[in-house]
Amino acid sequence: MQLKINFTIITLFPEALRPYLDSSMLYKAQDRGIIQVDFVNLRDFGLGPHRSVDDTPYGGGDGMLLRPEPVFAAVESVKERHPETEVIIPTPVGMTWTQELVRQFASVSKQPKHYTIICPHYEGYDERTLTIVDHQISLGHYILTGGELPALILIDSITRLLPGVLGGENSAIIESFSDGDNLEFPQYTKPAEFRGMKVPEILLSGHHAKIAAWRSEQSRKKSPPPTIDTN
8 A cells, every 4th residue: 555644743642642543444544554643742842941832821811822832843843854744733713624624635646645733732822823734623613622632533534535444445435424414324234123123125125226226315314413402
């Protein structure tokens, strides 16, 4: 396999990321040479004897912000080795991460792509950090304690679309959101009957054209779950 994408993650907690990256499909993708994942520890670029990376916000307020100096230095260290890298930061104000965006990020030409993902922490980052960012990505209207989980989601969703990662040739084509807002049709496996619940007869018929039509109809019928009213 040819290397398709190289990910560099700038984080204070590389140990939090490794177990997931070294498991299942992401491990296989690395083992097959389809992707490569490197880490840059932001603490290595911290200031002073304590390697400080954060400070209080100007104007007051709770929490701490990542200082620009360590973040800039970390990104610049990556660009020295990979000048073509595209820098990503997970942020609530970014573009919403959709399957269409995933396809764009996973689209690879003859040359491997390189993405650098900054993992914010504390109460966020100094706004000047955005001057060195190419892509601001939002995973939804909620807040997490750090950027490590978003980084894993970005890498996972991109990697699974790369040729040679998923087992089935069409696995990524028939699933939810593979074509706009479609949702995947219901799927079943053995046994044909379980606790009184039967697999639809059409799926047992062996008539591929009718099965395809049924699946298409079922996919159209599905809709995203409603938003929970917490009031």
